[in-house]
Amino acid sequence: MRVLLRLLAPLLGIAMAALGALVALEVIATWAQPGRGRGLIVPWPDWRATVDTVTWDQPPVAAVAIGVAAGGLLLVLVGLLARRPEIPLDGPVPEITVTTSPRVLARLVGRRVRAADDVAGATVTASRRHVAVKAQAWDAPGPDLRDAVRARVEELLDELPLHRRPRVTVTVHEWRGPR
């Protein structure tokens, strides 16, 4: 979303400027020469003839309007969602702000979980508020393995100076695959 916003912002700005320039130019050109029968850059007299005859309830009008509304909704979503998904940590003094990315936290947790022998593999997703671990056990998983994995994750979270301690959920499945 952030990349999309970085790409869209200059394009939208240029499109806006181009639209404004066209409007201003065409209006001034027609003002100066009222008799000329065609537009300066865009053939707006032809468009006007079409717009004069098409009524609001004809199907293409609604279709174009819905398309424009969908584009607008997309822009609103891009604008609202283009935040950096960063995880704040506590710095040693107030004038030092420390952040890391969810990817880094997920890698740390995953490495800690996979380091034990009783876990065959693990997938981790992390965010500011929530760390979810899906671990695979060699044998039929029991509740003690889940608690062991959770303890390991909590131990790691103790070591990190995270500003807000995320909630930890652990699910354990049996390993399906070759040993």
Add this chain to the structure above:
Amino acid sequence: MTATPTTPTTQAPRALRRQARAAVARSTVGDRWLAVLVGLVLLVGGVLVALLSYGVFGTGRAARPLLDPMIVDALRAAPDLARGIAVAVGVLLVAVGLAWAARAVRPERRPDLVLERTADTAIVVSSTATAEAVQGQAATIPGVVRARARTVGADDAPAVRVTLWLADDADARQVLAQLDERVLAVARESLGIGVLPVAVRLELDTAAPHPRVA
């Protein structure tokens, strides 16, 4: 320019914290606001036109042409006013659009640190010198594999952004304490400034792939 020299000892801790917070990444607030604003205009306009087209505002209204003779007559009643407004809106769009595009593609500033400014002289530490000093020192901290630093922010309120790539076995708390005591304290002292807002980003070193099963 009336920028006061950086005498951060007089700055409130809250302002410092805010500066450090703002140095984390380039701000996209302006871009996001404009995207939401333009998106809302398109969304509302599109929905209203669609409703009109489906006859929600009356079937008689929907059966009229897009360029309603009624509106054309109203514009013809005061042609100069209508043209003036159209030109003004066009010029406004050009100004806003160009300003937005320029803002979006402008690279982020790297301000120099001004240590002392009098009427005719100024003692300035260039942004590259600051960045190299900080990143060179930071890379010597145990547990840090690679470090990168740059100055960010406004000319009269500079801050430093440091990215640290940590080794697998690094203790984050220890590294941060060392960064403050060994690197930033030395930098502040040697540059002769009271405090320097700093934003640190922690990354993991990805150079050596780690075995998935230990």
